[in-house]
Amino acid sequence: MGLTIMSTKYDVLIIGAGVVGTLIARELSQYHLSIVILDKSNDAGNATSSANSAIIHSGYDPEPGSNKAIFNVLGNKMFPLLAEQLDVSFTQLGSLTLAFNEEQIKVLEQLKKRAETNDVPVKILTKEEVLAMEPALNQEVKAALYAPTAGVIDPFNFVIHAMENAVDNGVIFLRNHEVTNIVKDVDGYLVTTNKNILKAKIVINAAGVKADVIAAMIEPIDWKITPRKGEYYLLDHYAPNLTQHTIFPLPSEKGKGVLVSQMPSGNYIIGPSSEFTDADDLATDADTLAKVKTAALNMIPSIPFKETIRVFSGLRATSTRGDFIVEHSNSNKHFINVAGIESPGFAASPAIAKYVAEQLVKPIIQLIPKANFNPRVKRYLRLAKLDDETKNKYISQNPDYGTMICHCENVSLGEIKDLFTRSCPPMSVKAIKRRLRAGFGRCQGGFCQPKIVLLLAEQYKIKPTEVLLDDEGSYIIDHLVKGETL
Ligand SMILES: Cc1cc2nc3c(=O)[nH]c(=O)nc-3n(C[C@H](O)[C@H](O)[C@H](O)COP(=O)(O)OP(=O)(O)OC[C@H]3O[C@@H](n4cnc5c(N)ncnc54)[C@H](O)[C@@H]3O)c2cc1C
Structure with missing residues (x-):
């Protein structure tokens, strides 16, 4: 069966929802642009951006004058404000x-x-x-x-909250969309995924360890x-x-x-x-x-x-250039590579995003600021951080906050349910773990995972056997032996 070509032509299409792609989407969401960000995974920040040391390096170590040094030092200074705006522990x-x-x-x-x-x-x-x-x-x-x-920093929520903020400001996030081919089209590109074909005027390649594969879809490249x-x-x-x-x-x-x-x-x-x-x-x-x-x-x-x-x-x-690659492609300014972003890439990511918007996107498309851009996410309620009196106030308003699901990390049913009201909600067991730490503790989900499976099944109106541990196809339950309930 042929893939459908979607009718919308986006101003900007970003490949990869790691910390780099997500912050670029958020940065560009302050302008009047139609933006879509794709990831082959079913969550934001599910690859290298959630498996690193989570250090916002000071920047003393990279070679002076290199992209690593410039973006790391600038990025480090941006984190205190960003973490506050995105409600992330830092x-x-x-x-x-x-x-x-x-x-x-x-x-x-x-x-x-x-x-x-x-x-x-x-x-x-x-x-x-x-x-x-x-x-x-x-x-x-x-x-x-x-x-x-x-x-x-808390690397998981930093990326997820940045995505949520981008979506709140109009960005479209498409999960489970793996880019398999890109061809030049009149005034832009046709991007083929496993689900459909998307049109965009500008493509930004932020595909992490696969960025060379993506870049090579449009022209021969001299780096790997x-x-x-x-x-x-x-x-x-x-x-x-x-x-x-x-x-x-x-x-x-x-x-x-x-x-x-x-x-x-x-x-x-x-x-x-x-x-x-x-x-x-x-x-x-x-x-x-x-x-x-x-x-x-x-x-x-x-x-x-x-x-x-x-x-x-x-x-x-790690790229053969030995430095971050943040530049227009050789053949067309409308294709931008943001590749080779190894350490200190997390620390550098906000500065990279700003550079991409102001130095690489601005020369090729008009950036008109939105009057209603909101850089902040709605605050998250984390009961474990509150005193008993305040906790009790919330529990009396909503008893779900008094029902513990994860005892190792003190995560309540109410906090998990809150996640489903956000604009980048969790679709899998691991997605809940990354957001709230349920399953992160000593028992590694031994006690809370069955309850979380049932919650996901209830939320998405699917059978428990259809609930995913992580990406598409990662089913965890074959069949229920008893009529499990919460
Ligand atoms: C061991 C280790 C330690 C580190 N420690 C630190 C540290 O302490 N401090 C620091 O600043 N940096 C650190 N880093 C580096 C930092 O983690 C990375 O620079 C950063 O996470 C890179 O983000 P990214 O968005 O470029 O890549 P990723 O997070 O990998 O995102 C790329 C995304 O592209 C998607 N993708 C790939 N191919 C396709 C496709 N064909 N179609 C659709 N989507 C696709 C992937 O699913 C992925 O989600 C460390 C890295 C590692 C591995």
Whole structure:
């Protein structure tokens, strides 16, 4: 059966709803433009943007003058306001990069110079100073580079709320739309997906590890993406307070090295490794994780690895150019590549989005500001953050707020139901997990998952056997053995 060509011709079509594509959509949604954003996944931020260290790097490390340095430093400054507008947890913890001998102290001094060139505030701390700040560090530490502007963010909700805000401002988000071909059309492009064919005047390629495949659909390219996998441990948030800052080793040609950091949720994240692999390889393996553990214990000997609740991995979109690619295509200004966005891509993403709008889109289409653009999402109610009196007030108004679904992370039925009223609602079990952390805790969904399956079935008027764990086809239940109810 042939695919339908949709009649609407969008001003802008964005491929990829990771942090980069989503922020570009949000940035452009402040202008009078028709915008559609597609993802092959069934949620926003479901690929690399939800499997990373979630550090809003200060920007002391990238090569001065590179796109990585420019966008990272600008992006870092944009996060406090953005996190507030998008109602996302963000903390400026500051980072410490450790040196364990005289040679490494010389590298810290070079990094300090680089930081000064990149206009990033840093300070070299003595052994006594760094141990006073972080007593759990290996006592052999000799010095550290302190970067106070480094932060940590909730990466899941940052992307999801940015998408919600873009949709609130008129953007159309099409899930489960995998782009399979693009051809030049009069005044634009025809973009073929697994579902239909869409027309657009401008196409923006933000397809992460697949951005080279998308770019090559319209012209030969002289760069390639080779995914570089990073594997992690995630500790429960009941693990004791180990450190107050993000702790890095010295960076190397393989990246920033194995870090230890507390996420806004209180969980410690430990990793990542760095190995080239294939685009779809997200497997974790014991040998690599053992090396991650050794590297982390070298910095902090008392890490309670027995508190591990899961291991996971993410894929960096490492390009042969060695830098972010943010430019018009060679053959046509109406096709824009935003590719090779490996670390510090999350930190850089707001600045990349602004650059794409103001420097790449503005010269080719008129950008007329909307008077009614609203940069803020409607506030989320998180009962766990409230005092008992306020909680009780909400529960007396709506008893669903008093019905616990996830006991590990304290998530109520009312909070899950609230998600379905938002403009980027969850369609799967994992989508609820990313938004509210239900299933993120010690039991990893053992207790709450069956209830969440039933809730999704009720919400979307489908059978529990049709409920998805994650993307299309990821069914979890074969049949019900008892008449399960909430
Ligand atoms: C291990 C690791 C650690 C990291 N740590 C940090 C960090 O601490 N700080 C930091 O700043 N950065 C970090 N990064 C980098 C950061 O995560 C990325 O730069 C950022 O998430 C890239 O976002 P993106 O939108 O470009 O890609 P993605 O999030 O991968 O989004 C691309 C989207 O395109 C979609 N797509 C692909 N092909 C198609 C198609 N054919 N049709 C439709 N859709 C398609 C995918 O489904 C995906 O959703 C890390 C990355 C990794 C892997």
